[in-house]
Amino acid sequence: MASATLPAGLLDALRQAGRVVFLTGSGVSAESGVPTFRDALTGLWSRFRPEELATPEAFRRDPQLVWDWYRERRRQVAAVMPNPAHHAIAALQAWLPETLLVTQNVDGLHQRAGSADTVEFHGNLFSNRCRACGHEAPQLDPEIAAPPPCPDCGELMGPGVVWFGEAIPGEALQRAWRGAAEADVLLAVGTSGLVTPAAALPEVARQAGARVAEINLHPTPLSAQADFVVTGPAALSLPAMVAALIKKSP
Numbered sequence: 540m541a542s543a544t545l546p547a548g549l550l551d552a553l554r555q556a557g558r559v560v561f562l563t564g565s566g567v568s569a570e571s572g573v574p575t576f577r578d579a580l581t582g583l584w585s586r587f588r589p590e591e592l593a594t595p596e597a598f599r600r601d602p603q604l605v606w607d608w609y610r611e612r613r614r615q616v617a618a619v620m621p622n623p624a625h626h627a628i629a630a631l632q633a634w635l636p637e638t639l640l641v642t643q644n645v646d647g648l649h650q651r652a653g654s655a656d657t658v659e660f661h662g663n664l665f666s667n668r669c670r671a672c673g674h675e676a677p678q679l680d681p682e683i684a685a686p687p688p689c690p691d692c693g694e695l696m697g698p699g700v701v702w703f704g705e706a707i708p709g710e711a712l713q714r715a716w717r718g719a720a721e722a723d724v725l726l727a728v729g730t731s732g733l734v735t736p737a738a739a740l741p742e743v744a745r746q747a748g749a750r751v752a753e754i755n756l757h758p759t760p761l762s763a764q765a766d767f768v769v770t771g772p773a774a775l776s777l778p779a780m781v782a783a784l785i786k787k788s789p
């Protein structure tokens with residue numbers, strides 16, 4: 540029996556699924572109050588485009604400016620909480636036999652909601668990385684005022700996120716690609732499907748025979764590849780999925 544907003548076919552596919560992949564984008568964090576990626580540049584930062592700040596060239600040109608933008612985003616994220624969409628994904632991961640959570644988000648909110656072993660396709664705001672030697676370190680305090688020197692090579696360390704023009708971390712790419720190729724169901728939640736290679740994962744899953752569902756406020760380039768399109772806020776649709784599958788399961 541379908542719930543008010545979820546297709547019966549999707550619920551049945553999830554009940555029968557052996558492996559489920561979640562692919563999330565900034566829309567899953569929207570209801571926590573984190574601006575979606577393409578809305579992130581507001582207020583003082585509205586005069587910049589992400590391509591002007593989230594790049595190795597921008598950091599080389601003006602490390603303090605780039606650091607200040609990421610410090611603002613770290614402050615924003617440190618001040619918010621995971622929302623019902625994050626918690627519903629964690630609950631579904633605990634209930635389903637085998638899942639892989641691949642997120643494009645760098646806010647760490649899935650982990651704070653209890654999702655262990657999250658594949659962070661674009662890195663994490665609360666870490667730093669040295670682009671000269673590759674040294675990585677946690678950066679839990681959002682208030683550090685300036686890029687710290689790398690303890691290994693002395694170069695300035697930047698945020699541990701993937702910038703435009705940088706490669707996706709190898710292990711993350713491999714795990715996500717293999718997960719999509721072996722999935723029975725892939726749920727694309729809150730992503731515009733504009734940025735590859737993440738945006739190619741639903742097609743990898745579909746080609747391998749998976750059912751694909753998209754959960755979004757609006758149609759995206761992924762909608763045409765989806766067997767199911769659930770239109771509405773993730774913070775409503777995903778808890779409805781939990782209610783239909785877990786709360787009512789015998």
Ligand code: OAD
Pocket residue numbers: 563564565566567569570575576577578593643644661701702703728729730731732733734754755756757759771772773774
């Ligand atoms: P976008 O800002 O491109 O897209 C956010 C998507 O979430 C849009 O399709 C919205 O319609 C949808 N959305 C917004 N609120 C929602 C809600 N409450 N429930 C469901 N959907 C909602 O963000 P991403 O797709 O995550 O990469 O962007 C992907 C990547 O583009 C980012 O990770 C970033 C950027 O380049 C890097 O930084 C490398």
